[in-house]
Amino acid sequence: MTDCVEIIDRFYPPGSRARAVLLDHGAQVARKALRVAERLAHRKPDLDFVYESAMLHDIGMIHTDAPSLGCSGNRPYIVHGILGRAMLESLGLFRHAMVCERHIGTGLTEDDILGQKLPLPLRDMTPRTLEERIVCYADKFFSKSSADGRQKTPERILRSLGRHGREKAAIFLSWMEEFEPV
Helix, strand or coil: CCCHHHHHHHHCCCCCHHHHHHHHHHHHHHHHHHHHHHHCHHHCCCHHHHHHHHHHCCHHHHHEEEHHHCEECCECHHHHHHHHHHHHHCCCCHHHHHHHHHCCECEECHHHHHHCCCCCCCCCECCCCHHHHHHHHHHCCCCCCCCCCCCCCHHHHHHHHHCCCHHHHHHHHHHHHHHCCC
């Protein structure tokens, strides 16, 4: 099993706000993702991988210009996924690295990147595996910038995703049906 805190400690200064934000947010996402994955036991998700990738999915934020998160890098926040991918690939964590890249929103398509003129490589960055989708889904429920740590409602998530197109909200709704059927 991968020691997530040891990996975070390689990149984040001890006692820093960024480290605390990453650990708190990762733990929230990991708890939600594991609850979802456990309900899907019949599909045999890799629970260790779900936990580890949930803890590490935002590791690239340290290199972004996000002062409210304690990050003083010079890159726009939207690139934290590809930065995290590079960081984890440098450690040989290739599966985890793909979660970093593919968790933004409900995933980014080449059309999204072109249409929004995003400063990202032109490639498909949508979650592909069950575990990637679970972590991406769980991530939508928690904000790194909110101090209260409360889970967002599906309605709030849908409003937010809807600003990026109806198809993004539709993806989230399909995940709700898949992962938490009523």
